[in-house]
Amino acid sequence: MTSESKTATGSQTVARALALLELLGRDGELGVRELGRQLGVAPSIAQRLINTLSEAGFVEKSLGSSKWKIGYKAFQIGSAFLTATDLNAATAPELHLLAEKHQVNSFLGVLRGKDVVYLAAVQSGGPISITNAPGSRTYLHSTALGKALLLDHADDDVHELLGTSPLKQLTKKTKRSTSALLKDLKEGRRLGYVICDEENLDNVFAVGAPVRDASGEIIAALSGAVPRQRLSARAIDELCGMVKNSANRASRRLGSLR
Structure with missing residues (x-):
C-alpha cells in the first residue's frame, strides 16, 4: 500500500x-x-x-x-469549548439569573452551518422541562435563538441559509415561508429582540436576543422560555425586557459597545 x-x-x-x-x-x-x-x-x-x-x-x-x-x-473535550472562551463567563451569570430569580428556562446557542447549536441550558423551577442538551441542534426559523442569530444577516443570506422549499412545520403556528421570517427579523432589528410564540413547541413562548463581541458581531444568542398558557401582555413585555437586558449585559462583558 x-x-x-x-x-x-x-x-x-x-x-x-x-x-x-x-x-x-x-x-x-x-x-x-x-x-x-x-x-x-x-x-x-x-x-x-x-x-x-x-x-x-x-x-x-x-x-x-x-x-x-x-x-x-x-x-x-466538548466542554472545553465553553471553559476556554469568555463567552461562558459572560453568559453564565445571565442564564442563571433568568432561571433562578425569574423562573425562566434559559438557553445559549450559536450558529453552526444551517442550524442552531445549544451551548448551555439552565432549568428553572417552572413546569417546562429542558430537553435541549449542550451540543444538540435545532432549527433557525422556528426558535427564538435562531431568529436572534439571524438578525444581522442580509435578506439574501437568510434566503440562502433556509433555501426555497417550505420550512419544516413544528407546530400549527410555525412560519413556513422565508418572507414571514424576514418580517420577524425586521421587527427584531428595531426592538433588539425576537419572539417565538408557540412556533417550535406547543404552549412555549420564547424570547431571544443577540450576544455581541467587542467588534459588535453577533457571536451567540441568549433566550428565555416560559409556558404560553395564561401569559399576559404585561408578562410578555417583562420577559422581553429581561432577556434583552441579559443579552446586553453579556455583550458588554465581551467588550461590545452596542
Whole structure:
C-alpha cells in the first residue's frame, strides 16, 4: 500500500469515528448494527470503531444494554469549548439569573452551518422541562435563538441559509415561508429582540436576543422560555425586557459597545 493510500484510509477511519460520535451525540444510545447502518458500513467495522473509541473513553456501553452512548472523554473535550472562551463567563451569570430569580428556562446557542447549536441550558423551577442538551441542534426559523442569530444577516443570506422549499412545520403556528421570517427579523432589528410564540413547541413562548463581541458581531444568542398558557401582555413585555437586558449585559462583558 502506498503512503497516499494509507493517508486516505486513515482519513476515512477518522471521518467515520467522528461521524459515529455525532450520531451518538444526536440520537443518544445506539446499537452496533444501527450505527453501522447509519454510517453505511458493515457491523464489524462499526464494532472496531466502537472498540477504539471505548478504549479512549469517548464512548461507553449503557448499563444493562448492548447499546453505546457518549463517554466522559467526549463530554470533557466538548466542554472545553465553553471553559476556554469568555463567552461562558459572560453568559453564565445571565442564564442563571433568568432561571433562578425569574423562573425562566434559559438557553445559549450559536450558529453552526444551517442550524442552531445549544451551548448551555439552565432549568428553572417552572413546569417546562429542558430537553435541549449542550451540543444538540435545532432549527433557525422556528426558535427564538435562531431568529436572534439571524438578525444581522442580509435578506439574501437568510434566503440562502433556509433555501426555497417550505420550512419544516413544528407546530400549527410555525412560519413556513422565508418572507414571514424576514418580517420577524425586521421587527427584531428595531426592538433588539425576537419572539417565538408557540412556533417550535406547543404552549412555549420564547424570547431571544443577540450576544455581541467587542467588534459588535453577533457571536451567540441568549433566550428565555416560559409556558404560553395564561401569559399576559404585561408578562410578555417583562420577559422581553429581561432577556434583552441579559443579552446586553453579556455583550458588554465581551467588550461590545452596542
